[in-house]
Amino acid sequence: MPRRRMHMTGADGAALRAALRELRTKLEVPGEFPAEVLAEAQRAARAPRLPELDATDLPLFTIDPPGSVDLDQAVHLAVRPSGGYRVHYAIADVAAFVRPGGAVDAEAHRRVSTLYFPDGKVPLHPAVLSEGPASLLPDQTCPALLWRFDLDGDGRVETVDVRRALVRSRARLDYEGVQRAVDTGTAEEPLALLRDIGRLREALERERGGISLNVPEQEIVEHDGAYRLDYRAPLPAEGWNAQISLMTGMAAADLMLGAGTGILRTLPTAPDGAVGRLRRAAGALRIEWPHHVPYAELLRSLDPHRPAHAAFLQECTTLLRGAGYTAFTGGDLPEPAVHAAVAAPYTHATAPLRRLVDRYSGELCVAAAAGAEPPQWAVSALAALPREMAEGTRLANTAERESVDLVEAAVLKDRVGETFDAVVVDVKDGEPQVGTVHLEDPAVVGRVRSTGRELPLGERLRVRLAEADPGTSKVLFAPA
Template identity: 45%
Template sequence: MPTRAFALTDDAPAELTEGLSRLQEEVGLSEDFSEAAEEEAFATCGEPRLPAADLTAIDFFAIDPPGARDIDQIMELSRDGSGYLVRYAIADLTAFLTPGGPIDQEAHQRGQTFYAPNRRFPLHPPVLSEGAASLHAGQTRPAYVWQMRLGRDGEVIDVDLGRAIVRSRAQLTYAQAQEQLDSKRADPQLELLREIGTKRLGVEIARGGVSLNLPAQEVEVVDDEWRLVFRAAREVEDWNAQISLLTGICAANIMLDAKVGIVRTLPAATAQATDRLRVIAEALGQSWPRDLGYPDFVRSIDPTTPRGVAMMYACTALFRGADYAAFDGELPEETEHAALATPYAHTTAPLRRLVDRYSLACCTAIVAGEEVPDWVRQALPDLPAEMKASSQRASRFERGILDLVEALALSPHVGQQFEGTVVEVDPDKPERGGLLLDALAVEAPVSGPGLVAGERVKATLEMADVVEGKVRFTV
């Protein structure tokens, strides 16, 4: 499921800081690692198990958010006849940690890195995830290197994968990359990223898929008042995401063909979920004709407007039900990601997500014609449950952060009336529901007699508790 990106200024109110600390404790997050894990991390940094292949002469580069330290991927793009060659290097943690060792054990407990405004709770000790294993510019690092040949239409022709030593030449922010492209002075590889990314978007449309690149959500002070503001994703972020999606699609197909591995699945959206989304679209003034499918509707949304942003976030509801399916010898009944309209695997972020390390090791063995390592096969049965538990914690944490910042934005307006649309009514308690506010593009709990989904109402903000992250409206 797509995740929200939050940013917060350093002078946050004490109530919000207290609320974030409470949420961290409730979800059970810690920045600290066991002494054994820290000792293993420091010891292995100096003695990684390096691959023999050397691809340091290749001009890899990265595009990441500003301040990023856990660099999972770097790429090199070139023309290949009438098509393209995409080299995508992914951080290689197997060079550093031992299966079943202290770092591995803690990684299985955490499942992924958890992100809060201006803070993160890492999957691995930072000396690895932000240091020795991270693909920093100018540093020689071990990596899994995907080599994907594409035709002139962007379709995959051939895939290869192996471990090698690599070196990134540059790390750009999304803003820097977009500015170079817009000013017509971009490096040829950035121009190729635009070209390849655009063609891969076309491939996605042709197969009936859609991917959500959510706007960043930020909290800032405007006229001494804390407000939610949004930054629409840049085009280069969409193109960059397509390279990652391409790799995940290739990984899934490799594992499915070999009948061993783990894929990310998503069932088709229910009629009830789609109908609810249509109610929200109408409330937000978003045109969604009955004969327009969900993928085309998503692509019609303008993410530069507050209502368009709200609609983008509402669309994530159709990603509920995402899961993992592990298999070894017999394929699961469900193997496709319904939103992407293709099989797909998480494989490009091993520094930040546990399952990626296993899919990378699995694919590498398959491509080399070797047996999948025992440590991968032994972990496969438990990985879906471990990742599901971690994803549930992450969703709870993300939802809790959103509740906190929405309560912060609404806190000066207690007692005031807001116009909005009832977008959901609890079937067991019809006096309770969800209200989408016009002015702030915020969805909040509402109570009152006779709530009707889709109905326009005027509601009074009765309470906004920043510490607890709770708001309450009544009609």
């Protein structure tokens, strides 16, 4: 299943945490912030650059996983008296705290993004900023980039504006609570509108041929005094909230393209052979895919709670590989400028506390919306940003992948020789005795090697755990 961010809960697993510390050392993950960075961050926390516009009357709210304190976005949704909707979307104004060329700025360029491990995170910015005055915490007045969207009755964007403003969030919500309130009909109008507008934006995504992968996540939970891995399918509320972020990313890309200076998140169209391979995988997994049904539409029909569908959704992530960043200045627009999965120009602009590039795209959008020249500090950084972000993304992906491998091996280390029910989700080209299996319980994806017969792609298979070594993060199964 997907190798995505995981969370540890329950008692402290000393051995597992020690192994995760060793992984950080191996990957040369940044440790504590240098003293000069912390000192500058503390000064900035006391005296940020504050905007003139006061929008603290907007009853914004945030939606994040429980316990989150580095809150990048806050939203308010309303029905317009003339028809349609108005969306206010506040994004943390990190540039109000970070001095270009200063110690915090230099350290952010070294770190690039927040790294997530099962036992914690390695933040992009010092906590005194990202978990303090720069975060959109409830009942805290702070600077933000305030986006305003006017939508028609179908959810299409009619007008866009973004400017600096003081904001004040009223509530910190989590996805399960939001979903429960919407499902039971107890949500107040601004929250209920998240469902209505989210569904309209999902319909527009289908119309333009965009792709959303509803892929289950792996989670580490404590069970009877031991750790285990489970799957969790994303809630509809997470998809609705993501649509507001996607809308902002598309609007940000359009603003920068119109101004002739900016940075885009791009993804090339998948080659024909990749789609053909997915068709073969769908057949093997007994997923009906009529030739007249577009790839994006098929994905929306799948149920991530069903093992075969979940396995296919994981295979579909291969079409999203190759994403990168493309910077441009002086009106020299990139070609192509479209993100294939979004099916529109798009950029990252909504998570500046956790991702370096968002601070720059936000700054360029504020200037473009005002018809002003962008600040030179932002323009001068554009040439290096794609390379910096690529290196940071590789490290984040490696940390995530190896963390999952390590936890899987640790969870299974005392179960070598046991047998499990699994589904063969992949078979290696040219070597059909080697592939990948998806276990339903525990929630593990591992390598399988057969000594003789070919592996039955898409079929259930009883497998025996042949090896599980936390020291090498290696898990290997064999047909039982």
